Amino acid sequence: MFPEYVVPPESKREETPFGRYYDSDEWDASHATLQYDELADEFYLHVTTKHVGDADSERQEAAHEDDGSENGVVLGVDLNVNGAFAVTSTGVFIGSADHLTHRRNEFEKRRGRLQQIGTRSAHLTIQSIGDRFSKWSLDWLHNRANELIAEAKRSDVHGIVFENLKHIRKRISNAAKFQQWAVAKFIKLVEYKVEDTVLFVDTVNPAYTSQRCSQCGFVHEDSRSDKSFECLKCDYEVNADYNAAKNIANRYCAYIHRGQKSRGGWATCQLALKSGTLNVNGDFNASPRLEG
Numbered sequence: 361m362f363p364e365y366v367v368p369p370e371s372k373r374e375e376t377p378f379g380r381y382y383d384s385d386e387w388d389a390s391h392a393t394l395q396y397d398e399l400a401d402e403f404y405l406h407v408t409t410k411h412v413g414d415a416d417s418e419r420q421e422a423a424h425e426d427d428g429s430e431n432g433v434v435l436g437v438d439l440n441v442n443g444a445f446a447v448t449s450t451g452v453f454i455g456s457a458d459h460l461t462h463r464r465n466e467f468e469k470r471r472g473r474l475q476q477i478g479t480r481s482a483h484l485t486i487q488s489i490g491d492r493f494s495k496w497s498l499d500w501l502h503n504r505a506n507e508l509i510a511e512a513k514r515s516d517v518h519g520i521v522f523e524n525l526k527h528i529r530k531r532i533s534n535a536a537k538f539q540q541w542a543v544a545k546f547i548k549l550v551e552y553k554v555e556d557t558v559l560f561v562d563t564v565n566p567a568y569t570s571q572r573c574s575q576c577g578f579v580h581e582d583s584r585s586d587k588s589f590e591c592l593k594c595d596y597e598v599n600a601d602y603n604a605a606k607n608i609a610n611r612y613c614a615y616i617h618r619g620q621k622s623r624g625g626w627a628t629c630q631l632a633l634k635s636g637t638l639n640v641n642g643d644f645n646a647s648p649r650l651e652g
C-alpha cells in the first residue's frame with residue numbers, strides 16, 4: 361500500500377515547520393527517516409530540509425503533490441450500559457443508560473407481579489404494558505440517535521464512528537439481553553437516519569481504546585477504573601468514556617492514514633474534539649476548522 365501523509369491544513373501551514381520549511385521555496389528536502397510509534401501503531405516521516413537559495417521550481421511543485429488530498433473529520437462514540445448511554449469525542453454525554461435500565465427493571469417487576477396473579481386479565485395487562493414499554497424504549501433510542509446526529513452536524517463531521525458490535529457484545533456480555541439489544545438497535549437507527557444525509561457510520565476494532573490515554577497514547581489497564589481515567593504516564597485525568605470516545609475516533613483516523621479507503625474517499629482524517637480537531641500526529645487545530 362502506498363503511504364498517504366498527514367500534513368497540516370492549508371490555513372495553518374505557515375505556522376508549522378511543514379509550511380515554513382518543507383512547503384517553502386527557500387528550503388528543499390535533503391533526506392528523511394521513517395519512524396514507527398509502536399503504541400499508536402503509526403509511522404512518522406522526519407524530513408530534513410536544507411536552504412536552497414535559488415529554488416528549482418519543478419522540485420517545488422513536486423512538494424505540493426499533497427494539495428489534492430481531502431481531509432475528513434470523524435466523531436468517535438463510546439456506548440455504555442451504565443452511566444451515560446453515548447459519549448462523543450466532542451465531550452457530549454447523551455442519555456442515561458441507568459435510566460433506560462431502571463425503566464426496564466420497573467417493567468420486569470410489574471410483569472413478575474402480574475404473572476403471579478395469573479388471571480386472564482393480568483395476562484392482558486402484561487401484553488399491554490409490554491407493548492407500551494417496547495414503544496417507549498424504541499422512542500427513547502430514536503431520540504438519543506437524533507441527539508447524536510445533531511451533535512455530528514453541529515461539530516461538522518463527515519462520519520460517526522462506533523466500536524464494532526462484536527466487541528461491544530463481548531464487553532457488555534454480563535449485561536442483560538435488553539441492554540445488548542438497545543446498543544445494537546441504537547447503531548442500526550443511527551445508520552438508518554444518516555442514509556439520506558452526507559454523514560456515514562463506520563466502526564473500528566476497539567481493542568485497548570478504554571485503556572489508552574487519549575492525550576499521550578500510553579496504554580495500561582490500571583489507568584482506567586470504572587468511569588474515571590487517570591493516565592499512569594502523563595497524569596491526564598478525564599471521564600473514562602470520553603477518553604474512550606476520543607480513542608475510537610483516533611483509531612479510525614489511524615486506519616485511514618495506513619491507507620484504508622475511507623467512506624468519504626478522503627486521504628487524511630482528524631477527530632472532532634470539544635473545541636477543534638486533532639490529527640493522529642497530535643497536532644491540534646482550534647475551531648473554527650475546515651476553512652481555507
Ligand SMILES: [Zn+2]
Nearest residue numbers: 573576591594
Ligand atoms: Zn497520558
